[in-house]
Amino acid sequence: MPQETFTAQQQAYWNADVQRKRRDPRGPVIAAYTQPKIRYILEHIRLPAEATILDVGAGNGYFSYEWDRHAPTTAVDSSPVILEQNPIERKFVMDARSMAFSDATFDLVFCHALLHHVDAHDRLQVVREMARVSKRYVVYIEPNIWNPVIAGFSTVKREERGALRFTPHYVRSLTIAANLRIIASCSWGLLTPNRMPLATILSPFFRLFERPFPLGVTTIVIAEKKL
Numbered sequence: 001m002p003q004e005t006f007t008a009q010q011q012a013y014w015n016a017d018v019q020r021k022r023r024d025p026r027g028p029v030i031a032a033y034t035q036p037k038i039r040y041i042l043e044h045i046r047l048p049a050e051a052t053i054l055d056v057g058a059g060n061g062y063f064s065y066e067w068d069r070h071a072p073t074t075a076v077d078s079s080p081v082i083l084e085q086n087p088i089e090r091k092f093v094m095d096a097r098s099m100a101f102s103d104a105t106f107d108l109v110f111c112h113a114l115l116h117h118v119d120a121h122d123r124l125q126v127v128r129e130m131a132r133v134s135k136r137y138v139v140y141i142e143p144n145i146w147n148p149v150i151a152g153f154s155t156v157k158r159e160e161r162g163a164l165r166f167t168p169h170y171v172r173s174l175t176i177a178a179n180l181r182i183i184a185s186c187s188w189g190l191l192t193p194n195r196m197p198l199a200t201i202l203s204p205f206f207r208l209f210e211r212p213f214p215l216g217v218t219t220i221v222i223a224e225k226k227l
Contacts, residue, residue, distance in 0.1 A: 006120075007119050010159065010162075011079070015079050015082075020081065023193055025061040025064070026087065030062050030065075030193055031066070032203040032204075032210065033191050033210070034065075034066045036189075037188065037210070040211075041110075041220070041222055044183050047071060047107055047108060048107060051072075051107040051108065052071060052074070053070070053072070053107065053108045053109075054073070054074050054076065054101070054109045054133060055076070055111070056076055056096050056099070056109060056130055057077055057078075057112070057113070059086065060083070060085035060086050061086035061087050064088045065088060068088045074092070074106070075088055075090065075091040075092075076092050076096070077091075078093065079093075096111075097125050098129065099133055103132055105134075105135070106133055107136060109131070109137070109139075110139045111139075112141045113142060114140070115142055116160070116163040117159075117162055127175065127177075131180055136225055138178075139221065140171070141221075142171050142219050143218060144167070144187050144219045145164055146168070147187075147215050150163065150217050171185075171219045175223050179226060181223060183222045184220075185220065186216075186220055187212065187213060187219055188219070189206075189209055189213055190210075190213065191209070191217070
């Protein structure tokens, strides 16, 4: 029996019924996770008054919902199962490796926890595709494997093992390879929204650590296209 490919494994996981049980992006736990990161990003970029945003690998809308409150946001994801739960209006099932948008369509192209779910040989193509459809800014947030919690979770959970390579240096290297200029980059926070026990109760505490933090659970990279 042929071994299941990484891409097939990911597709099966993200189209499974379990994805219908994710936290509501409009709830307090997700707000505690997304809002400080978005504030940090906006401190480092200058979006025009009529800006548009693309959320790639948007899932059920953890960040799409919040971005859409700042500027008109479009969400794309390869999984119709998870995308149908995304609360914003503009959403399309689409492959991040080849998106059906013209060059320089959006002022900001963003992804959260997407790249480590993409086969290693396709990751640079996804970053380049994000850059292609962006007028200027490309931002992504990925797990930081130097964080002990992320390291343990990524080792145990098969669908998260793509994160085992995701050091901050690796994420920055994808940026440079895509011919983007890094504006800012940091390790960030302690809050993970999906399966954290007692997250609703503890979210006010973890909000205190939603900032640049040594060995944080995520790496944030803010980049722009070179002129």
